[in-house]
Amino acid sequence: MGMEGRPLADHVFTWPSDNPALIGGVDSRGRLRFPFMGRPGETPVELAREGLLWSWTVQRFLPKQPPYLGRETKGEFRPFALGYVELPGQVRVETRLVDCAPEQLRIGMPMRLTIRPLFRDEQGQDLLMFAFQPVA
Amino acid sequence: MSDVAIVGIGIHPFGRTPDRTGLEQGAFAVRQALGDAGVGWDQVQFAYGGSQDAGNADTLVSDLGLTGLQFINVANGCATGGSALISAYGAIRSGQYDLGLVVGFDKHEQGSFRVRPADWGLPEWYGEVGFALTTQFFAMKIQRYMALHGITDDTLIRVAEKAFANGALNPNAWRRRALSYEEIAQSTMISDPLRQYMFCSPGEGAVALILASPKRAAQLTRKPVWLKAAAMRTRGAGSFEVFSPSLSVEDGEGATPIAARGAFAMAGIGPDEIDIAQLQDTESGAEIMHMAENGFCQDGEQEKWLREGMTRLEGKLPVNTDGGCLANGEPIGASGLRQVYETVLQLRGDAGARQVPKTLRTGYTHVYGAPGVSAVTILAR
Numbered sequence: 001m002g003m004e005g006r007p008l009a010d011h012v013f014t015w016p017s018d019n020p021a022l023i024g025g026v027d028s029r030g031r032l033r034f035p036f037m038g039r040p041g042e043t044p045v046e047l048a049r050e051g052l053l054w055s056w057t058v059q060r061f062l063p064k065q066p067p068y069l070g071r072e073t074k075g076e077f078r079p080f081a082l083g084y085v086e087l088p089g090q091v092r093v094e095t096r097l098v099d100c101a102p103e104q105l106r107i108g109m110p111m112r113l114t115i116r117p118l119f120r121d122e123q124g125q126d127l128l129m130f131a132f133q134p135v136a
Numbered sequence: 137m138s139d140v141a142i143v144g145i146g147i148h149p150f151g152r153t154p155d156r157t158g159l160e161q162g163a164f165a166v167r168q169a170l171g172d173a174g175v176g177w178d179q180v181q182f183a184y185g186g187s188q189d190a191g192n193a194d195t196l197v198s199d200l201g202l203t204g205l206q207f208i209n210v211a212n213g214c215a216t217g218g219s220a221l222i223s224a225y226g227a228i229r230s231g232q233y234d235l236g237l238v239v240g241f242d243k244h245e246q247g248s249f250r251v252r253p254a255d256w257g258l259p260e261w262y263g264e265v266g267f268a269l270t271t272q273f274f275a276m277k278i279q280r281y282m283a284l285h286g287i288t289d290d291t292l293i294r295v296a297e298k299a300f301a302n303g304a305l306n307p308n309a310w311r312r313r314a315l316s317y318e319e320i321a322q323s324t325m326i327s328d329p330l331r332q333y334m335f336c337s338p339g340e341g342a343v344a345l346i347l348a349s350p351k352r353a354a355q356l357t358r359k360p361v362w363l364k365a366a367a368m369r370t371r372g373a374g375s376f377e378v379f380s381p382s383l384s385v386e387d388g389e390g391a392t393p394i395a396a397r398g399a400f401a402m403a404g405i406g407p408d409e410i411d412i413a414q415l416q417d418t419e420s421g422a423e424i425m426h427m428a429e430n431g432f433c434q435d436g437e438q439e440k441w442l443r444e445g446m447t448r449l450e451g452k453l454p455v456n457t458d459g460g461c462l463a464n465g466e467p468i469g470a471s472g473l474r475q476v477y478e479t480v481l482q483l484r485g486d487a488g489a490r491q492v493p494k495t496l497r498t499g500y501t502h503v504y505g506a507p508g509v510s511a512v513t514i515l516a517r
Contacts (some may be wrong), residue, residue, distance in 0.1 A: 009261040024382070034382035035259060054383075055283075057275035058328045059266055064250045067263025082272060084383060092383040094267060102328060107283045118265060129265055 005117050005126025008069075011036055013115065013130050014046065020115050021046040022130060024091060034093050048087040049113040050135065056083030056097060056105045069119050069127075085111045085132045096131040110135040140228045141353035141360035142515070144173025144346030145477045148241070150464040151310030153340055158190020158467075161342035162241035163199045169344035174356055175235065177201045180346070182227055184220035185239035186210035187469035190340075193239060214416075214505020215368050216240055217343070217472030221513065222366045224347050234352040241342030242467030249338055256379045256507060270418070270506065271335065273378040275327035278421025282329065285436035287424060289321070289329060294442040295420040296320045296334045299456055302449065303463025305490035310339055310465045334420040339465025343473035345480075361480045364498075364514045365402035369395035371508030378506040391510035392429040392502065399512040400431070405498065407431040410514070412482055412492055413453060413500040414475035417460040422504070427455065430502055430512070454492050457482060472511055475501035483517050 007013065012035050013020045025036035026043045036044040062068070062077040070077070081097040083105070097105065098116060114133045117126035146168030148161035156164075162185070170177055177200050185193030186209055194207040212219040217240035224238045251268040253260055262268055281287060297317050303309040315333055323332040353360045371377055374388025400406055407430065415430060417423035424438045432453060433441055441447055447455035458464065458478040461471060479499035481487045499515045 008264065009259060012259075012261065031384075037259070055276040055280035056328075057272055057279055057330075058325070059269065059272060060325055060327060061248075063266045063269055064248060067251060067253055067260070067268055068266045069264035070266065080266065082267065083276065086385055089385065092385060094381050094383075096265065107280060129261070 003115065003117070003128065005128045008118060008127040008129045011038065011044070015115070015128070020113070021049055022093060022113065023047070032091055034091050047090055047093070051085040051087040051093075051111055053105065053107055053109045053111050054084040054086045054092050055107060056081060058102045081105060096129070097133070098131045099133040104134070139350065139362040139364060140225050141348045141350060142345055142363055142476070142480050143348045143353050143356050143358060143360050144169040144175065145480050146170070146172060146344040147308050147474070147477050148342040149308045150341035150467065150470070150474070151339055158187055158241045158243035158340065158342070159195055159199070161243070161340065162187070162193065162239050162344070163196055165241065165342040165344035166196065166200060166237060166239055169237070169346050172358070173346040174358065175346065178203050179235060180205055180237050181233045181235050182206040182224070183237040183239065184208050184210050184223045185237070186212070186216040186220055187240065187242045188213070188216065188244075190241055190243040190469065193241070196239065212368070213509060214468055214503050215472065215509040215511040216469045218366070218503055218511020218513065219368050221345070221473065221476065222368050222511065225363055225366045228347055228349050234349045236347050237344060238347060238473065239342070239344040240469040240473040242469040243340040244338035244467065246338070251379070258379060258381065262381055268379060270378050271327045271330070274419045274421055275330050277376055278425065279329055281421070281425055287436065287439055291424060291439050291442045292329065292334055292420040293317055293320045295417065295423050296462055298448055299417060299460050299462035300333070302457055302490055303459025305488070306458045306463065309459045309463045311459065311463045330419050330421060336418055336461035336464075336466045339467050341464065341467040341470045341474065343470050343477045345473060345476060361483045362516050364516050365399040366511075366513045367395045367398035367402060368509065368511040369398055375508060377508035390429065391508050392426060392504050393431070395510035395512040396430045396502070399514050403514040405514070409498060410453065410500045411494070411496045411498050412457055412479065413455050413502070414457070414460065414478055415455055415502045416504045417456055417462050418466065420462070423455065423460065426502060426504065430500070449490060449492050457487065457490055457492060468505070472501065472503040475503070476513060476515070479515050483515060
């Protein structure tokens, strides 16, 4: 993909990859959850890359820092959309939503996984995280 | 089995009290409850109490008196007050004790609750990307509920309008100015579809209750209100809860309907027999969903209920008669007990300007909180 930067956290999505996928975990009782937490008896599994928007909202105020990693000020903060995308037969994943204005978001619309730079570390390197975008 | 009597109630005004610690507010409420019951601190045999951010409840003995009583601290998130009440209820029903105290108080920093992801078994990145906010959860839950059940913004606005109208009549409320429909409709969008005046804020306050066995209650002058049921429950598999990086694709039952069923079974009555209800309204959407989750209406009927004023003070089922969390704020340790305080006041007929204008026999209280807990009580005269 030629994207610079490193994942914000390990084992959240397959990386580096031309076709990344989120990594879920199946526990010893067969229950699938996201993310894979590396618990005893938990097996990692790649999740579907497309699903349907299950619900959404927009974060319109600057979250408390920490835990929020963004270093912007109240004035610099730009609202972001988030929601749950239902991956068919798997799980509903909480995710940032990109490439779509809030007024265009509709429950049930098809969404696809993408990897995006979210923050920069102190060395100026991009920190990558997953998001979902509308299927064009 | 015998019921448990509530024989005394006390409250420290909710809101912001910069010159008083949470513990001092707790002691204030306890003294008021003792006075209301007509008993001395030295007669109290046991206590359950808690706060999330304002210190150890059992520290209150250094202020109230070192009588040597049993004092157990309770920490159960938004169900702290309810859990303390259930514990005291059990202690009296078992016959172990005759007279006890339940106290909840809190004092939170301003703004949204700061969350440490590790406390909730979550990976650090969940907070880092800006997900660990309860406001987002409530917004996404009502967003989907509105789409599924035909609820509109109008109903969200009417819930807030009612809360502040009731709060204006409550001398202990934090927000005591009635807000107009337009003010609410035009307030800043916080987390779509919820606006500024549709959310409660973390705040401060304290509530204390004195509980007694029927035999002990008979020795006191005040006519008791009876605790007919007290149930605290956790979530079922597949429910939609706050702080969930993923959800099951198979819908399950949340903590509220489970707790509601448990409480109705204990009391031996149904939702139709409840005269007033205090339902957790962390924001407008929560009250709407909790009306159905507790069994008071079908999904989608809230649109009609709110439009016709059925949950106002003069309506069929007055809801959040003291202004709820929206007008009182949310001091986590105190909110559940505030609902009980208000219900006792209403059942006694002592609620002043906000007294529900009909004969009240029963009342219902409900809290919900992270990570999927609910506490319900049913009271009767």
